[in-house]
Amino acid sequence: MINSTLKIIQEKDNLTLFFMGKLSLHTITQNQNSIDKIDTLDLKNITIDLTDVNYLDTATAMFLNNLYNHFLSLNIKIEIITQNEDILHTLKLVQRDYKQKIDTKTLKRTNIFNKFGKYIYNSFLGILSFINFLGIIFATQIYYFKSPKHIRFKEIAFEINESGIKALGIVSLTSFLIGLVIAYQSAYQLKLYGANIFIVDMIGISILRELAPLITAIVIAGRSGSAFTAQIGAMKITEELDAMRTMGFDPYIFLVMPRIIALMIMLPILIFISDIMGVLGGMLVANIDLQITVELFIERFNEVVAVKHFYIGILKGPFFAFLIASIAIYRGLMVKNDTQSIGFNTTKSVVEAIFAVIVCDAIFSIVFTNLGI
Amino acid sequence: MKPIIKVKDVKTIFDERVIHNGLNLTISEGEIYGLLGPSGCGKTTLMREMVMLQDTHGGHIDVLGYNIDTISTTNSQKLRQEWGVLFQAGALFSSLTIAQNIALPLQEYTDLSQTMIDEIIKFKIDLVGLKQEDAILYPYQISGGMKKKAGLARALAMDPKLLFLDEPTSGLDPISARDFDSLILKLRSLLGLTIVMVSHDLQSIYDTLDKVAIIDNKKIAYEGSLKNIKSVDNEFIQTFFGKFNE
Numbered sequence: 001m002i003n004s005t006l007k008i009i010q011e012k013d014n015l016t017l018f019f020m021g022k023l024s025l026h027t028i029t030q031n032q033n034s035i036d037k038i039d040t041l042d043l044k045n046i047t048i049d050l051t052d053v054n055y056l057d058t059a060t061a062m063f064l065n066n067l068y069n070h071f072l073s074l075n076i077k078i079e080i081i082t083q084n085e086d087i088l089h090t091l092k093l094v095q096r097d098y099k100q101k102i103d104t105k106t107l108k109r110t111n112i113f114n115k116f117g118k119y120i121y122n123s124f125l126g127i128l129s130f131i132n133f134l135g136i137i138f139a140t141q142i143y144y145f146k147s148p149k150h151i152r153f154k155e156i157a158f159e160i161n162e163s164g165i166k167a168l169g170i171v172s173l174t175s176f177l178i179g180l181v182i183a184y185q186s187a188y189q190l191k192l193y194g195a196n197i198f199i200v201d202m203i204g205i206s207i208l209r210e211l212a213p214l215i216t217a218i219v220i221a222g223r224s225g226s227a228f229t230a231q232i233g234a235m236k237i238t239e240e241l242d243a244m245r246t247m248g249f250d251p252y253i254f255l256v257m258p259r260i261i262a263l264m265i266m267l268p269i270l271i272f273i274s275d276i277m278g279v280l281g282g283m284l285v286a287n288i289d290l291q292i293t294v295e296l297f298i299e300r301f302n303e304v305v306a307v308k309h310f311y312i313g314i315l316k317g318p319f320f321a322f323l324i325a326s327i328a329i330y331r332g333l334m335v336k337n338d339t340q341s342i343g344f345n346t347t348k349s350v351v352e353a354i355f356a357v358i359v360c361d362a363i364f365s366i367v368f369t370n371l372g373i
Numbered sequence: 374m375k376p377i378i379k380v381k382d383v384k385t386i387f388d389e390r391v392i393h394n395g396l397n398l399t400i401s402e403g404e405i406y407g408l409l410g411p412s413g414c415g416k417t418t419l420m421r422e423m424v425m426l427q428d429t430h431g432g433h434i435d436v437l438g439y440n441i442d443t444i445s446t447t448n449s450q451k452l453r454q455e456w457g458v459l460f461q462a463g464a465l466f467s468s469l470t471i472a473q474n475i476a477l478p479l480q481e482y483t484d485l486s487q488t489m490i491d492e493i494i495k496f497k498i499d500l501v502g503l504k505q506e507d508a509i510l511y512p513y514q515i516s517g518g519m520k521k522k523a524g525l526a527r528a529l530a531m532d533p534k535l536l537f538l539d540e541p542t543s544g545l546d547p548i549s550a551r552d553f554d555s556l557i558l559k560l561r562s563l564l565g566l567t568i569v570m571v572s573h574d575l576q577s578i579y580d581t582l583d584k585v586a587i588i589d590n591k592k593i594a595y596e597g598s599l600k601n602i603k604s605v606d607n608e609f610i611q612t613f614f615g616k617f618n619e
Contacts, residue, residue, distance in 0.1 A: 235467075238464060238467065239462065239464035240464050242421075242426050242464065243460055243464035243465075243524075244466075245426060246424045246426065246453060246456070246537075247453060247477070247478055248450050248454060248478075248481075248482075249477075
């Protein structure tokens with residue numbers, strides 16, 4: 001790659017830089033290093049000899065140009081020797097551009113307060129636009145339920161299949177494994193105290209009340225939430241959303257509401273499935289590790305696990321679904337006209353949805369505990 | 374001729390950048406009207422404002438007799454069925470086939486039977502010069518030029534009076550581009566359309582346009598026919614039209 005050499009010849013106060021061969025991007029640093037070593041204190045004349053150079057790219061031309069200006073500012077006479085037309089042309093091209101560049105405005109300098117202020121202001125605008133988005137959703141909801149013919153049953157059914165029914169497998173498997181793991185870890189502890197039977201209380205209450213809704217919501221946020229963001233974001237980039245608007249198809253009616261409604265219908269059902277699979281996992285470990293038979297497990301389950309725990313878990317479903325769907329769609333609509341923005345917003349969508357679900361769960365927990373449920 | 378679109382004193386501001394400052398233009402019935410200007414002058418923005426995709430920051434726009442700043446939701450739904458818009462890359466709905474794309478407005482807004490809709494689809498596909506067997510393809514299976522034609526067929530589905538085209542010939546090879554030009558002229562004479570388009574393609578501009586508006590320096594630099602355009606003292610017009618021989 002590097003096949004150029006620099007010969008430096010110094011005679012008293014005259015310095016000659018002989019460049020040879022091919023000068024390109026790759027040789028600049030090397031040449032710069034050898035030039036930096038020269039003691040320029042008592043120099044009066046510098047000659048840059050490019051006679052033996054057979055190729056010069058624009059980067060090197062800029063480098064030579066900077067060198068030229070640098071020595072000129074040190075009050076040293078400098079001269080570039082070359083007969084090659086192409087090289088002269090490249091050098092001139094760079095000089096012309098260089099002059100133009102000086103005229104352009106330098107960017108405004110920003111300090112940390114400036115940046116921080118902008119960040120806070122932008123976050124504030126972000127919150128405002130999300131509230132605006134929620135407002136439009138509620139307005140659309142009223143329009144939707146004013147007359148049944150406004151409801152897009154076909155789209156809702158499609159989304160129920162896409163983000164509900166197709167998620168059954170992964171939700172079941174995850175819940176089953178979580179049930180298994182929880183039971184296995186606690187079985188070891190319970191055995192120490194001979195409190196084997198309490199595994200049923202533990203599994204029953206923790207899965208029904210907390211774990212099943214959370215696991216389901218997290219899986220759905222990762223699976224369907226990200227899909228919503230990416231789909232709607234891509235539709236924004238390809239101008240499909242604009243095309244819909246100009247044809248009079250409001251995206252909120254055709255895209256947003258069906259997804260929110262579909263998820264709000266399906267999440268409770270998925271939580272129910274998750275309940276079954278989680279408890280099944282626990283039951284399996286109880287049977288194998290703690291020798292609690294299935295009959296005994298179910299009998300004890302009936303006795304100690306109140307039905308309210310199940311209802312509380314299911315009740316969380318629609319709330320979590322609304323949070324996941326609305327955040328995901330909002331993020332999709334926030335996608336700007338570049339591909340990076342899809343990745344950025346999809347990441348944000350999943351992170352924010354999971355965070356919102358956990359905050360919501362915490363609020364539920366406090367409310368229900370204070371209500372004594 | 375009856376004016377179809379009136380733009381008065383339109384102002385547009387992006388962040389701190391002023392894009393339009395007092396734009397005025399009138400588009401009459403039956404015209405093929407071109408919006409031209411240097412890149413970044415806001416041609417597409419103006420078109421987006423006309424089709425209610427973007428708000429203006431001052432002035433007002435009348436389209437087909439409606440003032441779109443104060444239009445009610447019901448009227449805006451009506452208005453949207455009276456125009457067709459072709460986006461730069463077609464903007465076909467990617468989850469639907471070409472036939473379903475064309476059928477969508479018909480299914481939503483009319484009570485036509487499916488057989489009737491199928492016939493209309495066949496007719497529109499013929500009209501824009503696509504093959505009947507292309508109808509069952511999805512947007513990702515077809516070329517850029519076909520996407521534009523399919524987009525045009527969708528825009529024409531409801532037999533609009535007004536057609537907006539955003540750079541209809543950009544990204545097409547010269548032969549397809551000339552085909553598209555003659556298609557536009559054919560549609561105008563067949564259907565009596567009024568066509569508003571943004572274009573950069575000089576050949577297409579000279580072949581199709583009746584009237585142009587040049588947007589430069591936030592205002593209209595010239596509005597009128599192409600005949601006298603070379604005598605206008607404007608830097609953009611001179612560099613853009615100066616060397617072109619019809």
